[in-house]
Amino acid sequence: MNLPLLRALAEASGPSGREERVRAVVAPELEALCDRVETDPLGNLSGIRDGDGPRLMLAAHMDEISLMVTHVEERGYLRVIPVGGWDARTLVGQRVRVHGREDLEGVVGMTPVHLLDAKDRGKNIEVTDLAIDLGLPGERVRELVRPGDGATRIREVRALGDLVTGKALDDRVGVYVMIEALRRAGRSPAEVVATATVQEEVGLRGARVAATRIRPDIALAIDTCPANDGPGTPTSGPSTRLGKGTAIRVMDASAIGSHALVELLTRIAEEAGIPHQFHVANKGGTDTGSLQLAGEGSVAGCVSIPTRYVHSSVEACHPDDIDASVRLVAGLIERVDELG
Helix, strand or coil: CCCCHHHHHCCCCEEEECCCHHHHHHHHHHHHHHHHEEEEECEEEEEEEECCCCCEEEECCCCEEEEEEEEEECCEEEEEECCCCCCCCCCCCCEEECCCCEEEEEEEEECCHHHHHHHCCCCCCCCHHHHEEEHHHHHHHHHHHHCCCCEEEECCCEEEECEECCCCCCHHHHHHHHHHEEEEEEECCCCCEEEEECCCCCHHHHHHHHHHHHCEEEEEHHHHHHHHCCCCCCCCCEEEEEEEEEEEEEEECEECCCHHHHHCCCCCCHCCCEEEEEEEEECCCCCCCHHHHHCCCCCCEEEEEECCCCCCCEEEEEEHHHHHHHHHHHHHHHHHHHHH
16 A cells, blocks of 8 residues: 555645645646646546546545634634534544644643533533634734634544554545556546545535536546444444445445446456445435536446544544555446446
8 A cells, every 4th residue: 555645645634625735745646647637616636548438537535524713712712613524522632733824733622521510511512612722822813813714633644453544534545546546557448537526525516516527428436435343333234344345335315326337346346356345325425426417417436445433533444445446446447348
């Protein structure tokens, strides 16, 4: 696994609508692997490999869940709202980077438990109950931060036993898979457009614009999916698990994947001996929903990397699943003309 690339992608700050730092990591990779690279007004970055066959679009999103400052309190604490889907419990006590007039490190705090009455102790925590403490006087904070500034998690990518863990693996690991699949794939019968999309976490917005412009015949989102093998999850029944291979996504709340594409991905995996499993759910969503419906529509599906603790600071993936996903996407690039 190309750990330096995954680390550079995941540790970069890229809140929805401000993905430029991630784009700066992705751009040279696509430039080295594609015939040309283009951007659009929303900030999507597309690398194009010319070809005479159908147009295959790959999409993986650059943005991460984040916070946005609503106001600075008199004592300098920042009040924030969520940008994307947060479980507020995962934020308490975390280090964050506030993107003000300069980058500022802060910690997320809330009213100490020993100052809460019994009723408030049992209350569900909301993001709006939390505050970011920059450790600076209020006057100085107001010079450096204004409403609308973003905040992202601070966390290094590290080994965790057999796994890799860090923040924003959703979906920087998908961007990684897209890049490495391009690097691995041989000649394709298709024109291949690899797009690092923006604003997925707030409604699949970037993919909608990109797919409308690109007009793919076949489209594949590459994203994470929940690994249902963490604490409190069932020990049996349908689920995706770490170390069991790439996940071919059949259905979620945003899309039902093309049956023909699911069958082709399954055939490629079986014939190449790529470990794989299937993700079937009625919750969650990926860029597939926008890829499938934009313009005149496309044959669309999704390859997912199983991930524990999604939308937290300790997201975790198995390197073998990442590699299996790279192999499967590369196989699709080479064999997309077999789509029936």
